[in-house]
Structure formats: C-alpha cells, structure tokens
Amino acid sequence: MTMEPRRILLTVTGGIAAYKVPELVRQLQREGHEVRCAITSAAARFVAPLSLQVLTGATVRQDLFDPSEEGEIDHIRLADWADLVIVAPATANVLGRMSHGLAEDLVGAVLLATQAPILVAPAMNVNMWNHPATQANLELLHAREVNFVGPGVGELACGWEGEGRMAEPEQIVAQVRVLLGSKSLVGETFLITAGGTSEPIDAVRSITNRSSGKMGFALAEAAVSRGAKVCLVAGVTALPTPAGVERVDVESALEMRDVVLAKLGSASIVIKAAAVADFRPEVREEKKIKKESLDPQAGLTLRLVENPDILAEISASKGSRLVVGFAAESEDVVQSALRKIKKKGCDLLVANDISRADAGFNVDTNSVYLVTPDGEVEEIPLLSKREIAAQILDRVEKLRNEKPC
Numbered sequence: 179m180t181m182e183p184r185r186i187l188l189t190v191t192g193g194i195a196a197y198k199v200p201e202l203v204r205q206l207q208r209e210g211h212e213v214r215c216a217i218t219s220a221a222a223r224f225v226a227p228l229s230l231q232v233l234t235g236a237t238v239r240q241d242l243f244d245p246s247e248e249g250e251i252d253h254i255r256l257a258d259w260a261d262l263v264i265v266a267p268a269t270a271n272v273l274g275r276m277s278h279g280l281a282e283d284l285v286g287a288v289l290l291a292t293q294a295p296i297l298v299a300p301a302m303n304v305n306m307w308n309h310p311a312t313q314a315n316l317e318l319l320h321a322r323e324v325n326f327v328g329p330g331v332g333e334l335a336c337g338w339e340g341e342g343r344m345a346e347p348e349q350i351v352a353q354v355r356v357l358l359g360s361k362s363l364v365g366e367t368f369l370i371t372a373g374g375t376s377e378p379i380d381a382v383r384s385i386t387n388r389s390s391g392k393m394g395f396a397l398a399e400a401a402v403s404r405g406a407k408v409c410l411v412a413g414v415t416a417l418p419t420p421a422g423v424e425r426v427d428v429e430s431a432l433e434m435r436d437v438v439l440a441k442l443g444s445a446s447i448v449i450k451a452a453a454v455a456d457f458r459p460e461v462r463e464e465k466k467i468k469k470e471s472l473d474p475q476a477g478l479t480l481r482l483v484e485n486p487d488i489l490a491e492i493s494a495s496k497g498s499r500l501v502v503g504f505a506a507e508s509e510d511v512v513q514s515a516l517r518k519i520k521k522k523g524c525d526l527l528v529a530n531d532i533s534r535a536d537a538g539f540n541v542d543t544n545s546v547y548l549v550t551p552d553g554e555v556e557e558i559p560l561l562s563k564r565e566i567a568a569q570i571l572d573r574v575e576k577l578r579n580e581k582p583c
C-alpha cells in the first residue's frame with residue numbers, strides 16, 4: 179500500500195529560507211497530500227502569499243482575527259484540519275514562542291491548538307542556533323515530542339558558515355513520509371544492498387555495471403517510512419542517503435560481502451538489490467597499467483575470477499531471517515527467475531526484465547515479477563520505483579506474517 183494522501187498545514191515564519199517553501203509545497207503535493215499555508219507577517223516579506231495561494235488553491239491565512247476569514251476557517255478549525263503541521267522555515271523566534279506556548283499570532287495559536295504531530299525545519303544564523311536560549315528551547319520541544327528535520331551545515335545567507343541551513347525540501351518530505359507512514363515495520367531491522375559493485379583493475383580503472391541504485395534506495399526509504407531500522411550498503415551510486423537510513427559505502431563485491439556479513443547479525447530482513455559483479459580481475463595492479471609496458475600486438479589480457487555469491491551464502495543459513503533477492507534477466511524472465519530462486523535459496527525473488535528501456539537499470543520506473551520458492555509468480559506492472567518498493571514491502575510484510583521471527 180502506498181501512502182494515503184493526508185492534510186498538511188505548512189506554517190511559514192520569517193527567514194530567507196522561505197524562498198524554498200513553494201518548492202516544498204509542490205513536492206508535498208506530488209506525494210498526493212493536500213497542503214494549506216499559514217504564514218507570519220514576517221514570512222510574507224520573504225515569500226509572496228499569492229504564490230502560495232495559487233499553488234495550494236486555498237486562502238493563505240495570516241491574521242489571527244481577520245473578519246473575512248475567522249468564522250469560515252477559524253484558527254482552531256485550521257489546527258484541527260491538519261494531519262500534520264510543518265513549520266518551515268522555523269526561526270529562533272518561533273522556537274521560543276513554541277516552547278513557551280505564546281499564541282499572539284495565527285501561527286503561534288495554531289501550533290498551540292493542534293493535536294497533530296508537528297515537524298519543525300529550523301533555519302537561522304549559526305550563532306543564534308548555538309545560543310543557550312535556542313538550545314534550551316529545543317530541549318523543551320524535543321521533550322514534548324516535537325519532530326525536527328535539520329538544520330544542515332554550510333554556507334548561510336547571513337555570510338556565516340555552520341549549522342543553520344534549512345533542510346532541503348526533499349529531506350523535509352522524506353521526514354513527512356516517516357511521520358505519516360504506516361509504522362507496520364516497527365521492530366524490523368533491514369539490511370539492504372544497492373547499486374553496482376566496482377571491481378578494480380589497477381589504480382584508476384575498474385569493471386562495473388549500469389546499476390543506478392535507485393531501486394534499493396527506494397526500498398530503504400520505504401522501509402524507514404514504515405518504521406523499520408535500515409542499514410543500506412551502497413555500491414557505486416550517485417544517490418543521496420535517504421533520511422533516517424544508516425549508510426555504508428563499499429566498492430567491490432568482496433567489500434560488500436564483508437559489510438553484509440558484519441551487519442547480518444542484527445538484521446531481521448535482508449534485501450539484496452545490488453548488482454554484484456559476478457567476476458573480478460584476479461590481480462589488482464597497485465599502480466596504473468601503462469601502455470608502454472604492453473605489447474601492442476598481444477593487447478591486454480585480464481583474467482577474471484568468480485566473486486562469492488553473497489545472496490546464496492546468506493540464504494544458506496537464514497533461520498527466521500527473511501531474505502529477498504533480485505534477478506536481472508534479459509530473456510525468459512519468469513523461467514530464469516524460477517530457476518534462480520531455487521539456486522539462491524531466498525524467500526522471495528524480484529525479477530526485472532533488463533531488456534526493457536522503461537524498467538530495470540538506471541530509470542525511475544520498473545516492472546517486476548515477484549517469484550516465490552513454491553513457484554508462485556505475481557506480475558507488478560510498470561510503476562515508479564517508489565511504488566514498486568511499496569509493493570515489494572507489502573509482500574515482505576505478508577511473508578513476515580507467515581514466517582514470524
């Protein structure tokens with residue numbers, strides 16, 4: 179099941195990072211959510227209320243006692259309407275007002291009145307962030323189970339460098355997924371591998387493949403949003419780490435095997451989405467191989483040796499652990515997958531047809547077959563990798579119910 183659309187009230191306070199709010203609105207809407215905005219008068223100097231009104235298709239509330247708005251959607255009804263309230267950007271001032279329950283404007287009143295979870299994305303100068311007053315306010319808010327995303331470290335609009343940058347819209351949206359997710363995988367610890375491996379030839383060259391890592395990263399994000407703990411072992415990929423995920427970067431299949439075996443003890447569910455190279459050069463030259471050192475007629479011959487099959491190895495002693503493998507097939511997809519699941523010994527195999535241009539390697543969509551050891555085959559039609567991840571996790575949950583820890 180993908181996430182149900184929810185009602186999100188986005189409250190905006192007066193900081194330069196408010197320029198990112200329209201993009202945040204768009205990203206929340208793309209997830210299917212209904213978004214409304216309430217802003218402070220200071221925020222209105224950084225982002226045009228009209229822009230937010232056009233994007234959300236709803237009045238942007240600003241005044242606590244506006245006769246044209248109160249009665250129709252008073253601040254209590256607005257607070258009650260929301261399934262989640264976001265404060266982005268959250269200034270030092272609003273953190274202070276929240277921690278002391280001050281409700282002299284609409285945003286303050288809504289934050290005090292709402293029963294919905296609150297997600298705060300602070301943005302301010304590094305010295306304001308580090309000030310004992312701000313830190314004391316944060317402590318109070320943490321104790322009241324207010325949720326935070328960011329701030330990040332970097333160059334600040336005020337010219338200083340340090341902690342205080344508002345989290346990027348995609349990080350805020352990832353946190354929204356966690357807060358509004360089903361929590362159906364609380365208590366499970368996932369070990370997920372993703373991306374291709376890179377097998378070194380010499381100091382600069384390697385053998386790798388076209389895997390982007392998108393499917394494995396989408397699975398990691400989806401598992402976190404259902405409340406699971408996730409360790410993501412990432413091979414070659416340019417993707418950013420999904421919020422809430424522990425990431426370990428590796429290059430070769432041998433390194434991936436070492437990390438997987440080291441992390442296996444704490445994992446209750448393993449998903450091997452990585453495109454592991456089947457072979458590696460037998461010898462890794464420490465220095466760069468120079469052309470002058472080669473006979474041009476003979477060329478360069480690389481001897482490749484087989485890599486260990488990590489999936490087969492962990493499936494052989496899985497006990498109550500659930501193990502999910504992937505299969506990259508270019509022909510006879512279902513028959514090959516049925517043979518492969520027998521050989522690998524995992525609980526579920528997700529088979530991709532990599533000959534399709536719209537599925538498999540390096541694209542945002544996928545279409546897969548879910549294959550079980552007893553020969554059951556379910557086709558999942560072309561969907562985004564995020565939706566495919568949700569369907570794989572639905573199946574994993576079903577298997578977990580049949581095979582409890």
Ligand code: CTP
Nearest residue numbers: 450451452454485486487488489503504505506
């Ligand atoms: N896999 C693995 N270790 C390897 C090779 C593959 O753990 N050395 C895992 C992959 O992560 C994937 C599954 O095995 O989950 C199937 O990978 P795939 O490349 O489809 O199959 P191979 O076993 O490599 O067989 P072939 O290339 O002959 O189809």
